[in-house]
Amino acid sequence: MAHQEQPRHRGDSLEVISGDRPFDLSATAWLIGQGVRYLNTSDKEGELAYKRVGELLRDKKDAVETLVGLIRRVPSADVLLRWSLLYMLGDTGNPTAAAFLVDCSIERLPEEQKDRGCEGPRDGEILVRTMAVEALQRIATRHPNVAEHVLKVVSKPPARSILIEAVKAATALGLKDKVAEILPKDDHWILDIRRARADELHAEPERGDAAAHGFAPPKRASLSTSPNTKCQGEQEG
Numbered sequence: 001m002a003h004q005e006q007p008r009h010r011g012d013s014l015e016v017i018s019g020d021r022p023f024d025l026s027a028t029a030w031l032i033g034q035g036v037r038y039l040n041t042s043d044k045e046g047e048l049a050y051k052r053v054g055e056l057l058r059d060k061k062d063a064v065e066t067l068v069g070l071i072r073r074v075p076s077a078d079v080l081l082r083w084s085l086l087y088m089l090g091d092t093g094n095p096t097a098a099a100f101l102v103d104c105s106i107e108r109l110p111e112e113q114k115d116r117g118c119e120g121p122r123d124g125e126i127l128v129r130t131m132a133v134e135a136l137q138r139i140a141t142r143h144p145n146v147a148e149h150v151l152k153v154v155s156k157p158p159a160r161s162i163l164i165e166a167v168k169a170a171t172a173l174g175l176k177d178k179v180a181e182i183l184p185k186d187d188h189w190i191l192d193i194r195r196a197r198a199d200e201l202h203a204e205p206e207r208g209d210a211a212a213h214g215f216a217p218p219k220r221a222s223l224s225t226s227p228n229t230k231c232q233g234e235q236e237g
Contacts, residue, residue: 022070022074023070026062028063031056032063032070034049035054036081036085039084039088040084054088054091054092058092063092064092064096064097065096067085067088067089071086076125077124079124079125079127083127083131086132086135087135090131090134090135090136090137093135094139095139095146098136101132101133101135102152105129105136106157107129108159109125109126126162129161130161130162133150133153133162133169136149136153136169137169147173147174151178151179154166154167154182154183155182163187167179167183167190167191167193171191
């Protein structure tokens with residue numbers, strides 16, 4: 001029998017490595033694996049293929065259960081794959097995924113390791129939690145009864161950075177007044193934060209930002225939404 005290997009991210013595509021084979025567990029898991037591959041591409045063909053995978057997954061009764069199982073199976077250090085699976089859960093999930101996404105969003109973050117000087121496990125986990133909140137919002141957009149679960153995230157409350165994302169998600173769902181009732185008055189400033197539309201953002205031409213990025217998840221080299229900086233003590237090139 002031919003040995004099929006697990007896909008891993010490399011640049012804007014996925015390479016294949018030996019080891020655990022979570023996408024071989026079932027036909028649905030295999031289809032999810034294809035979705036992960038196409039999600040990590042930035043060309044039009046890949047985007048169309050990802051869209052078709054999503055359509056097929058939405059028709060599968062075990063899609064949510066399989067996605068949740070894969071997310072739990074993936075090693076915590078594999079931030080990219082966890083992010084990708086959560087992204088797919090947001091695209092294809094239904095209300096049965098809501099409780100899991102709430103738990104993901106409010107899970108305690110690792111302690112900050114200030115002595116490391118670079119992005120550590122906490123930064124990757126912030127990206128994962130942020131995607132869990134976004135996935136919850138996208139499901140709530142399709143299934144309005146899920147919106148109350150976004151309020152559950154706000155009410156816990158999670159770490160400040162995740163709370164901000166949850167407030168933005170709830171506000172986008174038309175729940176600003178309910179959020180105001182939940183938040184302490186000292187945190188009401190968060191209600192004024194919103195997601196900017198793409199057409200509101202302008203980049204300088206010399207930055208070369210015009211290249212198509214598709215919807216590829218964050219690269220392993222940068223697991224933080226903050227500007228990239230050198231480590232302390234790192235030699236200048």
